[in-house]
Amino acid sequence: MTEQATAGAVRTLTLSKSINEGLRRALTDDDKVVVMGEDIGELGGVFRVTDGLKAEFGPQRVIDTPLAEAGIIGTAVGLAYRGYRPVCEIQFDGFIYPGFDQIVAQVAKLHARTNGDVRMPITIRVPFGGGIGSVEHHSESPEAYFAHTAGLRVVTCSNPQDAYSMLREAIASDDPVLFFEPKRRYWTKGEVDLEHVPDQSMERARVLTSGTDITLVAYGPLVPTALDAAAAASEDGISVEVIDLRSLQPVDFDAVAASVRVTGRLIVTHEAQRFGGMGAEISATITERCFEFLESAPERVTGFDTPYPPAAFEDHFLPDMDRILDAVDRSMGRRNSLSEWRFDG
Amino acid sequence: MTEQATAGAVRTLTLSKSINEGLRRALTDDDKVVVMGEDIGELGGVFRVTDGLKAEFGPQRVIDTPLAEAGIIGTAVGLAYRGYRPVCEIQFDGFIYPGFDQIVAQVAKLHARTNGDVRMPITIRVPFGGGIGSVEHHSESPEAYFAHTAGLRVVTCSNPQDAYSMLREAIASDDPVLFFEPKRRYWTKGEVDLEHVPDQSMERARVLTSGTDITLVAYGPLVPTALDAAAAASEDGISVEVIDLRSLQPVDFDAVAASVRVTGRLIVTHEAQRFGGMGAEISATITERCFEFLESAPERVTGFDTPYPPAAFEDHFLPDMDRILDAVDRSMGRRNSLSEWRFDG
Amino acid sequence: MLLTHSGEYVQLLTPRGERVDAPGFDPWVADIGSAELRSLYEDMLISRRLDTEATALQRQGEIGLWPPLLGQEAAQVGSAHALRQSDFVFGSYRENAVAYCRGVDLTTMISVWRGNANAGWNPYDISMAAPAIIIGAQTLHAVGYAMGCDFDASDDISIAYFGDGATSQGDVNEAMVFAASYAAPVIFFCQNNQYAISEPVGVQATKPIADRAPGFGIPSIRVDGNDVLAVFAATAIAADRARSGNGPTFIEAVTYRMGPHTTSDDPTRYRSDDELAEWRAKDPLDRVERYLTRIGALDDTETARISEHSDTVARELRAAIRALRPPEPLSFFDNVFAEPNRHLARQRSQHEAYLASFDGGELS
Amino acid sequence: MLLTHSGEYVQLLTPRGERVDAPGFDPWVADIGSAELRSLYEDMLISRRLDTEATALQRQGEIGLWPPLLGQEAAQVGSAHALRQSDFVFGSYRENAVAYCRGVDLTTMISVWRGNANAGWNPYDISMAAPAIIIGAQTLHAVGYAMGCDFDASDDISIAYFGDGATSQGDVNEAMVFAASYAAPVIFFCQNNQYAISEPVGVQATKPIADRAPGFGIPSIRVDGNDVLAVFAATAIAADRARSGNGPTFIEAVTYRMGPHTTSDDPTRYRSDDELAEWRAKDPLDRVERYLTRIGALDDTETARISEHSDTVARELRAAIRALRPPEPLSFFDNVFAEPNRHLARQRSQHEAYLASFDGGELS
Numbered sequence A, B: 001m002t003e004q005a006t007a008g009a010v011r012t013l014t015l016s017k018s019i020n021e022g023l024r025r026a027l028t029d030d031d032k033v034v035v036m037g038e039d040i041g042e043l044g045g046v047f048r049v050t051d052g053l054k055a056e057f058g059p060q061r062v063i064d065t066p067l068a069e070a071g072i073i074g075t076a077v078g079l080a081y082r083g084y085r086p087v088c089e090i091q092f093d094g095f096i097y098p099g100f101d102q103i104v105a106q107v108a109k110l111h112a113r114t115n116g117d118v119r120m121p122i123t124i125r126v127p128f129g130g131g132i133g134s135v136e137h138h139s140e141s142p143e144a145y146f147a148h149t150a151g152l153r154v155v156t157c158s159n160p161q162d163a164y165s166m167l168r169e170a171i172a173s174d175d176p177v178l179f180f181e182p183k184r185r186y187w188t189k190g191e192v193d194l195e196h197v198p199d200q201s202m203e204r205a206r207v208l209t210s211g212t213d214i215t216l217v218a219y220g221p222l223v224p225t226a227l228d229a230a231a232a233a234s235e236d237g238i239s240v241e242v243i244d245l246r247s248l249q250p251v252d253f254d255a256v257a258a259s260v261r262v263t264g265r266l267i268v269t270h271e272a273q274r275f276g277g278m279g280a281e282i283s284a285t286i287t288e289r290c291f292e293f294l295e296s297a298p299e300r301v302t303g304f305d306t307p308y309p310p311a312a313f314e315d316h317f318l319p320d321m322d323r324i325l326d327a328v329d330r331s332m333g334r335r336n337s338l339s340e341w342r343f344d345g
Numbered sequence C, D: 001m002l003l004t005h006s007g008e009y010v011q012l013l014t015p016r017g018e019r020v021d022a023p024g025f026d027p028w029v030a031d032i033g034s035a036e037l038r039s040l041y042e043d044m045l046i047s048r049r050l051d052t053e054a055t056a057l058q059r060q061g062e063i064g065l066w067p068p069l070l071g072q073e074a075a076q077v078g079s080a081h082a083l084r085q086s087d088f089v090f091g092s093y094r095e096n097a098v099a100y101c102r103g104v105d106l107t108t109m110i111s112v113w114r115g116n117a118n119a120g121w122n123p124y125d126i127s128m129a130a131p132a133i134i135i136g137a138q139t140l141h142a143v144g145y146a147m148g149c150d151f152d153a154s155d156d157i158s159i160a161y162f163g164d165g166a167t168s169q170g171d172v173n174e175a176m177v178f179a180a181s182y183a184a185p186v187i188f189f190c191q192n193n194q195y196a197i198s199e200p201v202g203v204q205a206t207k208p209i210a211d212r213a214p215g216f217g218i219p220s221i222r223v224d225g226n227d228v229l230a231v232f233a234a235t236a237i238a239a240d241r242a243r244s245g246n247g248p249t250f251i252e253a254v255t256y257r258m259g260p261h262t263t264s265d266d267p268t269r270y271r272s273d274d275e276l277a278e279w280r281a282k283d284p285l286d287r288v289e290r291y292l293t294r295i296g297a298l299d300d301t302e303t304a305r306i307s308e309h310s311d312t313v314a315r316e317l318r319a320a321i322r323a324l325r326p327p328e329p330l331s332f333f334d335n336v337f338a339e340p341n342r343h344l345a346r347q348r349s350q351h352e353a354y355l356a357s358f359d360g361g362e363l364s
Ligand SMILES: Cc1ncc(C[n+]2csc(CCOP(=O)(O)OP(=O)(O)O)c2C)c(N)n1
Pocket: A038, A067, A069, A091, A095, A098, C094, C133, C134, C135, C162, C163, C164, C165, C166, C167, C193, C195, C196, C197, C257, C261
């Protein structure tokens, strides 16, 4: 690939358009790739992520399915048995549960079940997360269910380039990948190198800003929020290292641990409910691996342990810069509103 | 209730028979209680837990259902709308996933969805865990999925008295309860006071042995294993406080924190996969609440992040006394096989 | 067992407003005289008005989303009128005309679409469950409820409303299995409005949807869903069967969603103007108006009265929306559990303390 | 669209071993002369022998569990013989006679029931998927596979085996929706063995199971599942339809599980001796033996040869079990992922280090 080609292939795209281009590229490069889901054909998906693909690749490559998530995943399993690489779209996070059994009992386990004889190179795309003022079931963050399920890879992207590159890597992977798309960032724009070659970097976390006081781990929709918080903290003289986790299963604990050994402090933020969420695992593992380095207890800034609330409440439910900064305070040992809560047990 | 009545009501029962008696009592006391599931009628359930109930209460109270878990949970939701208190049996842990959507999107959320107008007093009984040499899907520990789901209560019992009392309390609760039964302990015997009155203690953890060096948290099938480990450790001069967690959502963090503030050390053990399991949440929360008290990093002794393996491997997969003792060593700061792993990142 | 045969289709009122004979069905509308039919018409007209109004309110930013029922008024109003108030309704998001017929308070209904609540009304106030957004899930609830009616030896019944798309979901099929197995007094009411968002019904089914149920042991009726009399008759037959211990019935009401899937949808991407025009000619209101006019049951006075009534209801809807206040910020913690929950109480208090730490309560 | 009508039931060979005419079906067995029928008989007999042997081995503690197929030999062998080796089979745990017909290696088959593996054989070796224990899940896989055959413009097809109980699961119904929607070249082969563990088929269905499919747009055939010729014919018809682009077919093979659900089950708790006796009289092997004997195709030499063959296979099974070695302890880490996985590699190494810390490797 010449420099010119690279240059020519860099375009400014929205995150959703990057995914569209990633799908187009995967469909072009490998005729075993099929894209399937509800309303993805004629309509181009409710977010237009699959816009134009059916017209370009035809109804056997870009498949409008009946309205049944177990059916989508289950037929994808059969297609994988036959050597296909299905890319399934689940229309919204909250609609993945009817397909849960096929995902955890079939997709996740078939490679192990067959002693490695059968591969499940299935990518399951899921627009996830809140902040779009939508109705029930349209704003959930179910990633922890899948990260807890042995046999699945789980990733999420926070910017257009990652959306494009990680999706291509997910589709190319011989293992099943849950690909969570931060739907409220679909319209975020960024430069995308369409010639970027998948390089097995999907499972690596990325340090976005380096810092020395606190390690702030975020992923998907909260990465920009984390960057804002880091900027605000730095005005206050606190140096925050922001890590975009990218892969949620496996987690790049090496990267997080390396950072915490420098900073001695950890904050994890996600939209999902706190109890048993990704934050718990990251806090527990980093405490195991960095106990002697920790200056204060890892903090979690997350959704609450309620169902995702109606739109009128979502500003309260969703972690924002202020709540992260509040945790920054606690992490630095400054007393604030919540400090006392530590000791009420 | 006179002392005599109490005395007369104390019987030595297996854990499974205790559940049978708990169901019998609930069916007797409240004619809105219905028990439903696959093979629970004529057959009395594959573990004979519902033995005799259909003959005693008839087919409208003890209902053999079609083979469909979503159907079982979904019709239970409708019965709850109508004022019933359904007790659903899922035949084995690994068969709960087809009902996952109805559990997480309906049962868990309906009370919140309706602003408190509709109650979901549904108990979902699930024999769970491994160690019985069975085939795939019959030995899983899916509790973390439900504990992470806002709106559900999740409990498990480790002895016949708790099996009886907690089940009655679960059925009496106006909230949905996932009731996990440690199937490999179904044949454990113990004294059961059948007149024990449900006393809202279900969500309280119980300290089984008090100790000063290490807090060892277990639940369900691993409670006896934890007690064995504590006994072995005490021969080695290490004083272990064993806590039977009982409730997994909510967790009685106050009890665990109180203990850790004394011991300064925490070990959590469960059969479920480690990543994102209950151990992660307990480790993270206790680290938050007891950071200054911790002498060493909380340890987790759990199943591995593989699917539950075929029977030939389950002795390796399942935490046992030796693996707990190994963690006791690390927790006490003695170097052992795994100590070096802390620092490899 | 099919009450109608495959491909057949019951119609009592043609698009031109002619009353045609439908043996077997006619007796079930014998009590519907011109006054009753006018009242059906009135509810359909008001439903349409409410729907148009809500769509407009969404365009004006007063509510976030609205799923129009334009074109489905006969299916919803006709079936709702054939039920008793003590029967229980399990619907999807689109059954707002059914809710209207059951006397829903407009404020509570609209609060959902404003984003203030997930389900506005108290289900026990109008014997109608919270709207189900997970496609098909409510059909199992309806069956369970009906089993409860049966256990209670009550002659109450339940009805499940769902769409053509929903018939593909496992839940809906399991609902039929359970309903048949327990001979539950439930009505499966499928509004086949030809689309599941962008997907034409042919993606879900290669045969008429009414043909599905008989294989489960459930008789089915296929009706012109734009014909309020046919819908009423079919629902009355099904309700009578359920009440008299004959178990479930499946109704396919063949209709058309004349608007977008929701106010977020752009139907021009997947269907033609011609198709829309074809269905507009089968409008469910027009035919009743024509018929009533022809038989002299809709004179100018009546038309004026109904029009005024619909203006009033539309005003009420607007007033309802204006009356909506932002809910108490932390109330989303309150109804997660029915019983006190220490874990959540703690989180709520923490967030309260956090909010209090802002000068002037910046976030609340 | 029903290839058989509701309640009808295709039989070519009566329990007494009489060949009866079955118009429409007879041509499909025209190629089955006495040699071919004897070979079907031989496979059925060996299947039964394997099944009896495995049951005995479970009683002796050599394997942990066995799901007997006693009584279902005609359904499995008859259908398996109507397939090509390049067609793909998706079955449940009970299709061990199908696996035998497809040439499964007995060691790999039995390793599952010994607890050494979750699926013994390599699916691509015998074009037969790993057994599905989650009831009904495999039917969707079969449909997806068939869609793939179609996309490949191959005339390979797939077949899904499942039980009467499975028909209640959402997955099986969704599989029919998808199969119909894409006209997938798949055969739905339901062995209605009258029970789902303890539950008689009446709990799942109030009508013959074959009646379910036509409502989905899938023609169905109901056959005497204890009649190997009828089963063969029905499967051949279905396979031909699939191969020639006519989409899915549903077959209900009416049979009986003469043994327990698995070796852990006690069927006396839920069914009568009389019922068993009634079905014993309809034994799938007896009738073929009677017929072959009558037409002189099963003389003493043949009987002796077949008996010897079955002894050999039984010996092979015992040898296979004795040949099974405990698997390498940590191999359960190895195939979770197809690609290297750092997280799991780390856990494996940790556990290895842990095991090494025991003197003499106590745990390994
Ligand atoms: C389980 C699930 N999957 C997907 C969706 C997204 N979705 C919302 S409405 C809809 C189409 C429903 O079609 P239909 O059942 O015909 O009802 P209609 O909207 O036409 O009234 C879809 C796919 C959902 N709400 N639930």
